[in-house]
Amino acid sequence: MIDIENLSKVFDARTLWRDVNFTAKSGEMLALVGPSGSGKSTLLNCLGLLEKPSGGKIHYKGSDITRFGRRDILRFRRDTLGYLFQQYALIENATVDENLEVVTRLQRSLRGTAATAIAEALDRVGLAGRGREKICHLSGGEQQRVALARLVVQQPDLVLADEPTGALDDANTSMVVDILHEMSRGGCAVVIATHDAGVRDRCDAVFAVDESALVTPSRRETVHSHGVSN
Structure with missing residues (x-):
């Protein structure tokens, strides 16, 4: 669905993360995990074109969406992207x-x-x-x-969820994850930034932002790059 290639984000002299590589696939849920300050939300915002990465590429259907102009960004958000914000929006x-x-x-x-x-x-x-x-x-x-x-x-074809259960009780957390899971099984790609171990464990793959490591439980495969934790 969406391929992230050698993505990096730098704020002044501080490198938040670099050489980030993973694929968010249709029909799967991917968890972005890491300690506070590791850049989970920033990475999610880069995927949603709310922030611009400092380097690297994000491919969607063969196009590098980091090079989109304003009109293409608006069309991508309208036709492809669904965002579940922590503060509901x-x-x-x-x-x-x-x-x-x-x-x-x-x-x-x-x-x-x-x-x-x-x-x-x-x-x-x-x-x-x-x-x-x-x-x-x-x-x-x-x-x-x-x-x-x-x-x-x-x-949408792609859902980005930023700590969607952070302020919810168990019942509401379960409902949110259940519906996101149903949407992914319907062919949507779901990427969730979360610190909740229960949410993480229900995902098909886990990307540790602070380590830049992708773990896909079903394939027992780990891909390493060069993350910078803080």
């Missing part, structure tokens, strides 16, 4: 339905079926019948479920 003074309608307006395939898609997504995350409630009246766990429903409606 919802419109707080809008309703649940209104937050999901933002996605349906961007997806041509949902025209004429938006209401059905939204209702099905809310039912899937345990929020059926709550579309008219405002985001600001929901708990943190409920807001994360709305953000998850947004992904379900969008059906």
Whole structure:
């Protein structure tokens, strides 16, 4: 799905990581792990073109997306990428339905079926019948479920999740991971930055950012490069 080749990130004189190499595959979940400050979120943001790497390439369908211009970046985010932010990234003074309608307006395939898609997504995350409630009246766990429903409606090819369970209880954590797992089995590539061992253990592969090592449990294969931990 998306290939990372010799990626590096430097802030002034500090190298956060370098020579990062791995592939996020369709149908798999990949965990980015490492201690606080190791650059998990920064790496995730580079994959989502929210930050620019200092060196290296990110290939998607044969194209180096790090060379995309503004228009191509916007198209990539609209048509390919789904992001599950730690802070939810919802419109707080809008309703649940209104937050999901933002996605349906961007997806041509949902025209004429938006209401059905939204209702099905809310039912899937345990929020059926709550579309008219405002985001600001929901708990943190409920807001994360709305953000998850947004992904379900969008059906992206690539999902990037930044500590999506960091502030959730066990029940909500399980729901988030279950749905991300279902999306990956449906053909989506899912990359999760996490410090949660339970989330890590449910992924198909684990990339240790501080060591720049990729471990794929099913193949017992480890690929090393040159990481810089801090």
